[in-house]
Amino acid sequence: TNYHGTDTFTYTVTDGTATSTPITVTLTIAAVNDAPTATTGLTGSGAEDTPLTGTLTGTDIDGDTLTYALSGQATHGTVTINPDGTWTYTPTTNYHGTDTFTYTVTDGALISTPVTVTLTVAAVNDAPVGSNTAVTAVEDTTTGGTLTATDPDGDTLTYTLGNQASHGTVTINPDGTWTYTPTTNYHGTDTFTYTVTDG
Known part of the structure; x- marks a missing residue:
């Protein structure tokens, strides 16, 4: 299979009494391109x-x-x-x-x-991403909510307080629920930060 080049064979012929000298036949086989x-x-x-x-x-x-x-x-x-x-x-x-x-x-x-x-x-573990949240509260009134975050791997997330508020007290539960109690008579803007982990 797939051979190309020159090849030969020999033959003789006989009349039943005498045999000829061997004769050589030369064959030339041309190459054909084969697919890789x-x-x-x-x-x-x-x-x-x-x-x-x-x-x-x-x-x-x-x-x-x-x-x-x-x-x-x-x-x-x-x-x-x-x-x-x-x-x-x-x-x-x-x-x-x-x-x-x-x-x-x-x-x-x-x-x-x-x-x-x-x-x-x-798979490689991806870090969860928290979401910025804006809340409107009333002076001298405790308010709260639930923090949200996304995780590409679908892992269970745990929330913790980062920087405490400047004009009140924030409490964050591991499930992301939180409360904010403002300082007495304070009104204006306040902020806190949180982190979220997938464990």
């Missing part, structure tokens, strides 16, 4: 929110120079492939799990069948 093959089973792995890189490979029985190209884009990120087969995958923000893309390789004339590369993106 992309390597199957390639994988990549990395962490959430971090680009993954790697190098694609392929084979060509004719020994031609190979060029690589993206065939099917990833679902949860963006892949770029350079002609030499080096690639970069940038996952969507906060995505973790499995993703895939497909690629082909060409020898300049024929293109391989597309092959799938499987990527594994490991």
